[in-house]
Amino acid sequence: MDFEIFKNAIPSMGLLGALFAGGLAYSSVKFKVEEDPRKGEIEKVLPGANCGACGYPGCASFAEAVVKEETVCDGCPVGGPDIAEQVATIMGVDAGASSKERQIAQLLCQGGKAETFNQADYQGIPKCRAANRVANSKSCEYGCLGFGDCVSVCAFGAMYMDDNGLPVIDTDKCTGCGKCVSECPRSIIALMSNTEHIVVRCKSVLKGKEVKQACEKGCIGCTLCAKKCPVDAIEMVNNLPVVDAETCVGCGACVQACPTDAILETPYETIKIEKPKEEVLVITEDCVGCTLCAQKCPVDAIAGDPGNKHELDTKACINCGQCVKVCPKDAIEYQ
Template sequence: METALLVVIVMSAIGLIFGLILAFADKKFSIEVNPLIHVVDDILPKGQCGSCGYAGCLAYAEAVVLNPEVTPNLCIPGKKPVADLVAELTGKSAPEIEPQIAQVRCKNTITHAIKKYNYAGVEDCIAASLIQGGPKGCKYGCVGFGTCVHSCPFGAMTMGTDHLPLVDEKKCTGCGKCATVCPKAIIHMTTIGAPVAVLCNSRDKGVIARKLCSVDCLGCGLCTKSCLYDAITVENNLAVVDPKICLEKCSNPTCLEKCPTGAIFDLRK
């Protein structure tokens, strides 16, 4: 009984000593945190998307408060209201950033797609792409397992019945998280309101592209020739629309009628 009591007394004494040491060390080596960091962190959208270039909202809040070179407009999801508020709190100027939206540049649905093989592995686009570039015949097309949907921190994407991701324009903040995880790079951040876009990602030449998908861009250049404002170019067998020129100048896109496969879509419908 006396031995047990002695053990309890010794252990309590040791615990008290270590507690005092830790308390002293905490006070001695503590780092004072600027309270403004938490104020800025509280107004950020908390998507933890990394579009600002930092590992989460708190990391950006710390950087923008403590580093004079970090601008207050790096939070893409927060857009202008958040940028203006951060600028006011930190005493910095916030140059306006053009708002953007995610655009899925592929219409290679299960109906249009030719398969190379039947995939029965983990339903993840990155995993599926490791096996011969994925099950679809078009190596540039959407794999269709929704890795982008699962990664969206704002719930702005869903998978359609045709196994292609759909973007909810009202919820999309333009953070770009979905684009970073897509192994085929079919998701692009683009100007909001552009009337037309080439919803294709194929770089195959016309004959090959047509065999693999009926809605592939053939790189034929007919859209380029018909555009009155030089808003379309063909790069590596793929037509590319400049959304800014298209939005500012074009009210009657003639390219839609010229595309033989319908790879150019009217986004206003």
């Protein structure tokens, strides 16, 4: 082997290496992409779970999206309000002003140990999927089996089983990842928008008599909720009410009408709170006739000419409070 060839090539290779290195160094300076330092700061305060619940592949991608103003500061459901506040501080904005709609898991069943009964003593594997494959041991064939498979797959500690044998969902901790939804063999957990007013907590499509025999809190398909809804936001499908979230105004008329408490109003309280019967809405003299209340009223209980004080028909009014929310002069109040 002729080593002279290698000796002669060394200077040439060195020169080429220096040339390429210089070219790379120049390119790195010339074409350098400046990274917003806020991105790194946001990454530091994020939980680092890289769960994807925010809609981005990981925390780094979410931080970049926040800096580019492609998403909101409270877009990390795992971090919650505390992290949202820190991110907002870094961005120099108000965390409260960036709130957005998000999906949260909701239980669509109230048939626990107190409301249902066991038809047989199940001796199999204590898992919902296993129990669902054998003959139904619970009085309601559509209800929660109570073994907590959903709780076991929740990675954020947002669920636990209560003493009544039903899963309880912490909506503040829930990230809307949907794992509990996929795990439930009876599809009694669903993702719902946090802006929805009403939830129907029953999945049984049986007729009223059969439902009554199986569960104390089951929907009996009486249709009272649909009949009482002032905006026709409820349709009966397979003996169950289906609520149109976009049409629903959250007046609570369906909740009050339900004889079995199968429909609940957010934040999903199980106790009905009735307003005093003497409390009615009144339009005061501060009304400037902007017509916003009349446009918003779902039952056309408000009338009046533009620029003049409007009148409210207390007999037609359902006390939903929608007019109160839109009045720019606070001229509508309960008396």
